Amino acid sequence: xxxxxxxxxxxxxxxxxxxxxxxxxxxxxxxxxxxxxxxxxxxxxxxxxxxxxxxxxxxxxxxxxxxxxxxxxxxxxxxxxxxxxxxxxxxxxxxxxxxxxxxxxxxxxxxxxxxxxxxxxxxxxxxxxxxxxxxxxxxxxxxxxxxxxxxxxxxxxxxxxxxxxxxxxxxxxxxxxxxxxxxxxxxxxxxxxxxxxxxxxxxxxxxxxxxxxxxxxxxxxxxxxxxxxxxxxxxxxxxxxxxxxxxxxxxxxxxxxxxxxxxxxxxxxxxxxxxxxxxxxxxxxxxxxxxxxx
Amino acid sequence: xxxxxxxxxxxxxxxxxxxxxxxxxxxxxxxxxxxxxxxxxxxxxxxxxxxxxxxxxxxxxxxxxxxxxxxxxxxxxxxxxxxxxxxxxxxxxxxxxxxxxxxxxxxxxxxxxxxxxxxxxxxxxxxxxxxxxxxxxxxxxxxxxxxxxxxxxxxxxxxxxxxxxxxxxxxxxxxxxxxxxxxxxxxxxxxxxxxxxxxxxxxxxxxxxxxxxxxxxxxxxxxxxxxxxxxxxxxxxxxxxxxxxxxxxxxxxxxxxxxxxxxxxxxxxxxxxxxxxxxxxx
Numbered sequence: 001x002x003x004x005x006x007x008x009x010x011x012x013x014x015x016x017x018x019x020x021x022x023x024x025x026x027x028x029x030x031x032x033x034x035x036x037x038x039x040x041x042x043x044x045x046x047x048x049x050x051x052x053x054x055x056x057x058x059x060x061x062x063x064x065x066x067x068x069x070x071x072x073x074x075x076x077x078x079x080x081x082x083x084x085x086x087x088x089x090x091x092x093x094x095x096x097x098x099x100x101x102x103x104x105x106x107x108x109x110x111x112x113x114x115x116x117x118x119x120x121x122x123x124x125x126x127x128x129x130x131x132x133x134x135x136x137x138x139x140x141x142x143x144x145x146x147x148x149x150x151x152x153x154x155x156x157x158x159x160x161x162x163x164x165x166x167x168x169x170x171x172x173x174x175x176x177x178x179x180x181x182x183x184x185x186x187x188x189x190x191x192x193x194x195x196x197x198x199x200x201x202x203x204x205x206x207x208x209x210x211x212x213x214x215x216x217x218x219x220x221x222x223x224x225x226x227x228x229x230x231x232x233x234x235x236x237x238x239x240x241x242x243x244x245x246x247x248x249x250x251x252x253x254x255x256x257x258x259x260x261x262x263x264x265x266x267x268x269x270x271x272x273x274x275x276x277x278x279x280x281x282x283x284x285x286x287x288x289x290x291x292x293x294x
Numbered sequence: 295x296x297x298x299x300x301x302x303x304x305x306x307x308x309x310x311x312x313x314x315x316x317x318x319x320x321x322x323x324x325x326x327x328x329x330x331x332x333x334x335x336x337x338x339x340x341x342x343x344x345x346x347x348x349x350x351x352x353x354x355x356x357x358x359x360x361x362x363x364x365x366x367x368x369x370x371x372x373x374x375x376x377x378x379x380x381x382x383x384x385x386x387x388x389x390x391x392x393x394x395x396x397x398x399x400x401x402x403x404x405x406x407x408x409x410x411x412x413x414x415x416x417x418x419x420x421x422x423x424x425x426x427x428x429x430x431x432x433x434x435x436x437x438x439x440x441x442x443x444x445x446x447x448x449x450x451x452x453x454x455x456x457x458x459x460x461x462x463x464x465x466x467x468x469x470x471x472x473x474x475x476x477x478x479x480x481x482x483x484x485x486x487x488x489x490x491x492x493x494x495x496x497x498x499x500x501x502x503x504x505x506x507x508x509x510x511x512x513x514x515x516x517x518x519x520x521x522x523x524x525x526x527x528x529x530x531x532x533x534x535x536x537x538x539x540x541x542x543x544x545x546x547x548x549x550x551x552x553x554x555x556x557x558x559x560x561x562x563x564x565x566x567x568x569x570x571x572x573x574x575x576x
Binding site: 005006008009010011012013014015016017018019020022023024026027028030031034086087089090091093095096098102104105106108109111112113114115116118119120121122123124126128129131134135137138163166194219222223225226229230233234246249250253254259262263266267269270273274277 | 302303304306307310313314315317318320324332333334335337387388390395398399400401403406409410413417418420422424425426427444447448450478503507509524525526528529532533540543544546547550551554555
């Protein structure tokens with residue numbers, strides 16, 4: 001009976017187990033092997049030891065994309081978290097009219113296909129006719145060349161990420177709604193104002209959701225691709241100020257056809273993502289408050 | 295105190311609503327203007343004269359639909375084919391795997407489930423090079439297969455979502471069915487699936503949006519112009535030699551956005567519930 005259930009369990013899980021092996025485990029192993037090889041598209045891979053890793057560590061564009069991606073993540077993670085928490089706190093105001101209407105509007109941009117989002121921002125940022133510079137001109141301010149001026153590239157990119165904060169807001173609202181009302185009543189009896197209630201009651205109570213969102217944001221910001229691809233690329237290649245890690249990975253693979261380099265980059269990224277996620281989960285054990293039971 | 299807090303919330307939310315909505319409104323406004331008015335310093339939402347809007351809109355959208363450099367009808371068809379095949383495959387296979395990880399008791403179930411969760415952390419760009427090689431060796435590069443076949447093996451996130459839902463269905467229901475002599479297959483179709491329609495709908499919805507929006511996989515795996523999906527076609531349209539006029543580019547973007555927004559508006563409740571569920575609970 002027990003053995004039959006084990007067979008049944010394996011059988012039912014088999015679609016995922018097969019897919020996991022074919023489209024994840026095998027590719028990951030292959031990619032690790034490629035990362036130690038010289039592999040141009042049409043020839044078989046040749047083992048070269050750590051040469052790809054060494055070449056990357058001596059490569060100026062590699063360090064540029066590492067730096068840019070780190071800056072991008074360092075801006076996006078806190079700014080998105082603060083904005084999402086502020087919006088969720090506002091939306092959770094008791095007896096707020098139109099809360100569902102506001103939630104829907106804030107959520108809407110996250111549904112817009114990334115490519116269309118990129119087109120919209122390309123147009124908004126246009127130096128001559130873009131809406132942002134038109135509005136700045138209407139109030140007498142000179143508008144910068146958002147996408148070509150290196151100083152404005154990163155802020156422009158981060159702003160587009162903030163526009164997509166709606167999904168996190170929805171997660172935070174759901175978490176805030178789960179906080180027992182009695183806690184707020186107790187805090188009010190203690191004479192806490194709304195700001196202190198938010199910091200001392202809401203934030204600790206929703207800390208599992210915060211941890212979840214911060215981890216998702218970290219993985220997501222390290223993977224940014226479509227937006228910088230559209231905003232900062234032309235026939236001559238990627239503009240340095242808007243060059244991120246996965247763009248160089250993509251170029252290595254599908255433009256320069258150095259699959260060895262691309263695979264080495266992929267594995268370094270994977271290790272960094274796993275290490276950061278692990279660290280955050282560890283930190284979460286200390287910082288995150290989990291309610292007992294369900 | 296309370297009133298000032300409510301006022302503050304309204305001010306913040308009204309400001310946010312304008313910032314979040316206006317880019318979409320501006321996209322649409324640009325798409326119904328003639329080229330010369332779109333590329334100008336005018337801040338108006340409607341073309342001048344306003345009465346020309348329907349005519350200009352019809353011209354712009356027809357121009358995109360018939361443009362030989364984007365092949366909009368063909369890309370729409372490709373996207374719908376990929377979406378239909380992957381949504382069916384993803385929903386069915388994720389439900390089957392989730393059943394094995396929730397309603398069947400077996401050793402190793404916990405370990406498999408943890409592995410499912412771990413794979414959520416693996417970024418797609420890490421896999422794209424070796425996947426390209428795998429698909430090339432399978433002879434799939436140059437077809438739509440790389441975009442939909444993997445969906446038939448389930449997705450970690452969807453399995454997670456469905457497993458949580460299945461665990462909430464009372465075990466007595468299976469036991470009653472088992473006493474009647476039903477096996478897992480019958481229990482799955484007669485008990486679990488009918489009770490899980492809302493969760494299955496959320497998975498189907500999420501996956502439809504995912505496929506519709508995906509850019510990187512089509513960029514890497516599709517080689518022939520005739521196979522492009524809408525997201526890829528839109529990018530090619532924008533970057534083609536000889537600049538695409540902004541009003542047409544925004545019309546094309548609107549046409550890519552509208553189906554997703556329509557699906558969302560029709561299913562808003564299920565959707566928001568599904569998203570909220572993702573952030574809660576281990």
